[in-house]
Each structure stands twice: as C-alpha cells, then as structure tokens.
Amino acid sequence: MWLGLVSTLICYGICKKLYQRFHYVVLNPVLTCLAVLIAFLSLAHVSYHTYFASGKWLTDMLSPATVALAIPLYRNVHILKAHWLEFLVSLVSGAAAAIVSSILLARLMRLGGMIETSVAPRSVTTPIAMDISQTIGGIPTLTAVFVIITGISGVVIGPLVIRYVRIRSAIAKGAIFGMGCHGIGTARAFEMGQMEGTCSSLSMVIAAFITLALAPSLVPLLT
Amino acid sequence: MQRLTWIRKKTVAIAVIILQIAVLYGLADLGGLISKLLHTPVPGSIFGLIILFLLLQFRVLRLDWIARGGDLLIREMLLFFVPSSVGIMTYGHLMLHEGLQILVTIVCSTAIVMLITGTMADNIWKARQLRRPRRTAHEDAKEVASW
Structure with a gap:
C-alpha cells in the first residue's frame, strides 16, 4: 500500500545526495532514481499498477507545484518587464521549433502517429505536457517519459550550446534551459547563477503558456 | 528544555508548510473547477497559477503566507516527476x-x-x-x- 510512496522517497533522497556529492550529469537524481526503482520493481515482481497506487500521491503534488510557479513569476516580474521582447520572441520561436521539430524528426525516424503526437509537447513541464498530450490525442504517460528524457538530454546539451554559440547574457542562458528542458533545466540553470535560474523559471512558465496556445492548432497541421 | 523548544519550533514550521501547501492545493482545485466549467483544454493548474499571481499582485495574499510551502514544492519538483516516469x-x-x-x-x-x-x-x-x-x-x- 505504502510501497510506492516510501520506496520513491527513500530512493530519491539517496540519489539526490549522490548527485550533490559528485555532480556528474549521469548521476542526475531523476535518472538514477528511475533506474533503481525500475530495477527494484521488476526484480521484486511488483507491477506498475501496485506501485502507482500510492506513488500517485507524489504525482498529485505536481498541480500545486505548478500553481506555486506564480511565486517566482511574482518575485521577478520586473525582469520580465525589462526584457519582455527577448523572452517573447525567443520563447515563441522556441516553442514552435519544439513542436515542429519533434513531430518531423519522429516521422523521419518512422516512429508512428501515436508517438508523433505524444512527443510534440515534450519540452514543457510534465503536468502541462500531459494535459496538452491528452488534448491533442497523445498518450499522457508516454509524454511524461519523453519530458523526462528531454530534461536529462537538455542538461547535457544546454552547456554545449552556450559554449559553442557563445551565449553571453544570463537571460538567453536562462531561456535556453527554461524553454529547452523545463524544471530539470531550471535546476541546472540555478547552478550557473541566480539570474540564470530565475530567467529559466520565468521561461519555463511562459513556454508552457505558449505551447498550450500553439499545440492544439499546430499539431493537427503536421500529423 | 532547549531540545523541547527546538522540537516545538520544528513542529510549527512543518505545520505551516503543510498549511501553505494545502492553500496551493486548494487553488489548483479551484483552477480545475474553472477549467471544467469553461470547457477549455487549458489545465486547471494554469488557472490556479494565474489566480495566485493576481492575488499576490493585488495584495489579497501576502507572499510570506505561501512562500515556504511554495518554494519547497518548486525545489522538490523533480521528485514529483518520478512516479509517472516509472x-x-x-x-x-x-x-x-x-x-x-x-x-x-x-x-x-x-x-x-x-x-x-x-x-x-x-x-x-x-x-x-x-x-x-x-x-x-x-x-x-x-x-x-x-x-
């Protein structure tokens, strides 16, 4: 009954400590926690259904966590006012690029229609991505998985992009992480600095809004 | 004696955080209700976010009434991704x-x-x-x- 909740909490706690100690990308707490939990569940022959019975209490916390994103938005609304043009243009083009490139690349890889739709909202934060997936006819669980893969690959790709394209401003660095890989990227952006992290959390919220507005009209055009 | 006050302080702090998260949860539910009533594809948590932002902006809610719980939720957001990713x-x-x-x-x-x-x-x-x-x-x- 409590298995899902307790095993997740313990596992996450240990994995987080491990990451804070060593700071390797491959030790990203979500990635390691996922690997250990899946190994544990399959070795112990526990079905996902049983695990999720109490595991879903944690998932339920995603909606108040999304509501809480109003707090960084409120605290930093002055940054938004000063740099609204940077955020608006880069995030609208980023969100459009995310939807279009995901669908087209999925088709190029011959992944099939269901995956094409489920992969489209992958670059926004999980609760909203799952809702968008539902709306446009994808599979929300599959989308949740794609969101996580996006987050972890973004943490690796982001610093490379910043270095090779010579991104200077903290705003652009934040936008890269917030748009490219949502919450997982925002955690990484805060490692770079306060301004980067703050811009990333702003970008993450705005990217969610823009994707929400774009996806229902853009996806049917492409699939 | 000192240990007792420490425990009491800790308990109060935890209670405050739980209460603040409950408020955020309530706002998310309210957003969900609005989303259902309006028949929009916009998820309820987004309505909740907008409502909270407006409440803060118009000083109906003070930031320190929800900041501790809210910051905790944002800081540990990665944890909440785990069960659905499994x-x-x-x-x-x-x-x-x-x-x-x-x-x-x-x-x-x-x-x-x-x-x-x-x-x-x-x-x-x-x-x-x-x-x-x-x-x-x-x-x-x-x-x-x-x-």
Whole structure:
C-alpha cells in the first residue's frame, strides 16, 4: 500500500545526495532514481499498477507545484518587464521549433502517429505536457517519459550550446534551459547563477503558456 | 528544555508548510473547477497559477503566507516527476525496439530548440543593450530578487 510512496522517497533522497556529492550529469537524481526503482520493481515482481497506487500521491503534488510557479513569476516580474521582447520572441520561436521539430524528426525516424503526437509537447513541464498530450490525442504517460528524457538530454546539451554559440547574457542562458528542458533545466540553470535560474523559471512558465496556445492548432497541421 | 523548544519550533514550521501547501492545493482545485466549467483544454493548474499571481499582485495574499510551502514544492519538483516516469516500464517493448530512435528524435529536437531560443534571446538582448545606457553584469545581478 505504502510501497510506492516510501520506496520513491527513500530512493530519491539517496540519489539526490549522490548527485550533490559528485555532480556528474549521469548521476542526475531523476535518472538514477528511475533506474533503481525500475530495477527494484521488476526484480521484486511488483507491477506498475501496485506501485502507482500510492506513488500517485507524489504525482498529485505536481498541480500545486505548478500553481506555486506564480511565486517566482511574482518575485521577478520586473525582469520580465525589462526584457519582455527577448523572452517573447525567443520563447515563441522556441516553442514552435519544439513542436515542429519533434513531430518531423519522429516521422523521419518512422516512429508512428501515436508517438508523433505524444512527443510534440515534450519540452514543457510534465503536468502541462500531459494535459496538452491528452488534448491533442497523445498518450499522457508516454509524454511524461519523453519530458523526462528531454530534461536529462537538455542538461547535457544546454552547456554545449552556450559554449559553442557563445551565449553571453544570463537571460538567453536562462531561456535556453527554461524553454529547452523545463524544471530539470531550471535546476541546472540555478547552478550557473541566480539570474540564470530565475530567467529559466520565468521561461519555463511562459513556454508552457505558449505551447498550450500553439499545440492544439499546430499539431493537427503536421500529423 | 532547549531540545523541547527546538522540537516545538520544528513542529510549527512543518505545520505551516503543510498549511501553505494545502492553500496551493486548494487553488489548483479551484483552477480545475474553472477549467471544467469553461470547457477549455487549458489545465486547471494554469488557472490556479494565474489566480495566485493576481492575488499576490493585488495584495489579497501576502507572499510570506505561501512562500515556504511554495518554494519547497518548486525545489522538490523533480521528485514529483518520478512516479509517472516509472511508467516507462509498462512501455518496455516499445523502448526496446524504438528507444534509440526516440532518443535521437528528442536529443536533436532539443538541440534545435536550444539553438533557436538562445540565439534569438542573445541577439535581441545585444541589440537592445546598444540602445540602452550602459549597464554592467553587476547591475543585472542586482535585479534578481532574493530567493
């Protein structure tokens, strides 16, 4: 009954400590926690259904966590006012690029229609991505998985992009992480600095809004 | 004696955080209700976010009434992703057969998104920087509210 909740909490706690100690990308707490939990569940022959019975209490916390994103938005609304043009243009083009490139690349890889739709909202934060997936006819669980893969690959790709394209401003660095890989990227952006992290959390919220507005009209055009 | 006051303080702090999270939960539910009533595809949590922002902006709610719980939720957001991601195990055969293609799709697409977003934001920033009076990185850093 409590298995899902307790095993997740313990596992996450240990994995987080491990990451804070060593700071390797491959030790990203979500990635390691996922690997250990899946190994544990399959070795112990526990079905996902049983695990999720109490595991879903944690998932339920995603909606108040999304509501809480109003707090960084409120605290930093002055940054938004000063740099609204940077955020608006880069995030609208980023969100459009995310939807279009995901669908087209999925088709190029011959992944099939269901995956094409489920992969489209992958670059926004999980609760909203799952809702968008539902709306446009994808599979929300599959989308949740794609969101996580996006987050972890973004943490690796982001610093490379910043270095090779010579991104200077903290705003652009934040936008890269917030748009490219949502919450997982925002955690990484805060490692770079306060301004980067703050811009990333702003970008993450705005990217969610823009994707929400774009996806229902853009996806049917492409699939 | 000192230990007792420490325990009491800790208990109060935890109770405050739980209460604040309950408020956020209530706002999310309220948002869900609005989303249902309006028949929109916009998820309830987004309505909740907008409501909370307006309540803060118009000073109906004070930031310190929800900040501790809210900051905790945001800080530990990664944890809340875990249970639904474990769902990947029910797609085992899909990941076995098409996992590599999926990975390539996502990695390439993420790189494209980041390139476009980054260059757009950086170029506009540079262009506007030239027109504005000179600012230093130090001044930019001062803009950030304390976390």
